[in-house]
Amino acid sequence: MRKVAILGAGMIPFGRRDEDTLMDMLAVTGLKAMDDAGIGDRPIDAVYVGNMGAPILEHKTGLASALVDRLCLFPAAAESIENGPASGGSAVKNGFLAVASGYCDLVLVVGAEKMRDTIVWKGTDFVATMTHPLVEYIYGVTLPSMAGMFARLYMEKYGVTEEHLAKIAIKNHNNGLLNPYAHIHMRITLEGILHHPHAKVNNPVIASPLRFYDMCPVSDGAAAVLLGPAEMAKELKKPEIAIAGIGQATDTHALQDRDDPTDLKAVTIASQKAFAMAKLKPKDINVVQVHDAFTILEIAESEHAGFFKKGEGAKALDEGRTEIGGDIPINPDGGLKARGHPVGATGVANVVAITWQLRGEAGDFQVKKAENGFALNFGGFGNNVIATILRREA
């Protein structure tokens, strides 16, 4: 396989983007990645679009072909990739394979989602369509309630407390304040969301034991990367940010089918594959972006990915190790919790965030000495997971 680099990266601020259609977001963000790479009018061989909801929420299909049309990228190959909330990570992985195999040189990958045009219960219902239709969906299960059932078991087994979860939310919202692309810019406190008598009003239970501030917001947004052979980075005078490893793994559709429902096997396996490919170990990683759609997932995923032993993620949080200035910063850009979670964009956004860190372009949320970074994209409730490791080459 050829070495693949991220030549360009781009993002638009996440949040409520009433002024933009889904196609506007895809086009603007795609151009940002192309312009960031400085490829001018060079031909792009393939376009991959990560999106989960357009066919249901927007009554639109064929997004990748439409994007080629908007950006005049003919006759580029084009595919839309729907892989639940892992659509973005899948799109990056397919772009990587296309370049690594030598079949393509330049590949544009854009993830986008338009979720704020929809009323809340429809949006919640749309995300829930990825649950098992016969033994989960019919009961009214939603992703927050799957996370609630998981959290109840995980907290009991590993001694994770409500306060730990609140601290994840506080850390990520503090980080989000530093990120101009984040959906939510707001400081929250333990007092306000947990200890004050009014905390039950500020932070009501949504899916017990999880509360409002344990959930990511519903966002519009898009993120894009331009991939190409690593040697092209020098030619374009860009820092060489290599995709050093990618791993993907799946797990059972229904949560009840997992022997131990607290064991996120797909996170473990996808991460191990990515580390093996990159010839790196978790201790070599300087910055991490996980998929904290729910606060409990930041702890559980970082443990399953190998950054901490099981049950020690909360301790690392207490010790400040996962803050921007800590030895293993997690979600310095605010994560899904503050940056927002336009589902198809998220996997690409985590890769963009790491790219900026490794280039030293992360601004106020820049971590120190970032050479190797790790991004995780968690689909379903852990039934399809993609781990990506990026490395800055000297």
Next chain:
Amino acid sequence: MSDKLTVYKCKKCGRVMYPWHDRCLKCKGREFDEIEMPLPATGKLLTYSQLFALPWRFDVRFLTLGIVEFKNGVRAMGQLKTPDVKVGMQVKATWGLVREIRGEKLYGLKFEPA
């Protein structure tokens, strides 16, 4: 209405599965015996969540959903009839109306303290 739950026992390794899979989750076997599990049945509540942000067309203030493990090893999600539950408690499972989608009535498992 059904007073039984159909589960699938692998002819090769004996693993009992619910829902149906075309290959056994344990040994990849492809042949199964259909077992009619009579309802009501009792089982242990493994976990639950009380949900206040409801999806499509639930005309209730909240839903309590849980996963129960039956004595034969089968695990299943269902709606709890009461929010007064705790992990590990014995529940009785029955079959009842769980949701209506576009006029279609959907039936499934309902749990209540045994």
